[in-house]
Amino acid sequence: MEGILAAVEASAFGATMRRSVWLFPAANVLHVVGAMVFFALVAAMDVAVLRHSATGARGVIASIRPYAVAGLLVQIVTGLMLLVPEASHIGMNPAFRIKLLAIGLALLNVAVLEGILHAAARDLTLLRLARFAAAASLAVWLAVAALGRLIAYF
Structure with a gap:
């Protein structure tokens, strides 16, 4: 793993990111702003689950999801730009490393929540489980943001 990381750092892109006066700061700002926007979108979807029926929540989620996916892509691209140098x-x-695990957990939770919401439309007792998954989503995505900030201190 260390060899792969060293090669990534030594790449032309890594050198460009280190030498550029504006590229790294721009990626940093976009990553922070993107995190705020992404979390706001995730929070809107999770709050819809907490407040509405499964069918109502699915409608809200369907309208917000494309923007959240775009926000996640911004986070991935800018995160890689910050990692490489x-x-x-x-x-x-x-x-x-814990942040990567938390991201994986959060994305797994998205898949689980989707499955629960589809089933909850037919079985209202599953709505409680969906609401637990939505609350967990909020907590895990907040942890991802906090862990991102903690990287500077380890």
Whole structure:
């Protein structure tokens, strides 16, 4: 793993990110702003689950999801831009590694929540489980943001 991270850091893109006066700061700002927008969209979807029926929540989620996916893509691209210039250091950072696990957990929760919402339209007792998954989503995505900030301190 360390060899791959060192190669990524030594790449032409890594060197460009380190040398550029504006590229790294621009990626950093976009990553922070993107995190705020992405979390707002996720929160809107999760609050819809907490407040509405499964059918009503699915309608809200369907209208917001394309924007949330775009926001997640911005996070991935800018996150990679921030990783590459210091990949060997950041890649071994415990906060970064836990952040990646939390992102995986959050994305798995999205899939589980989707399945529950589809089933909850036919079985109202599952709506409680959907609401638990929505609350967990809020908590895990907040943890992802906090872990991103903690990377600077490890």
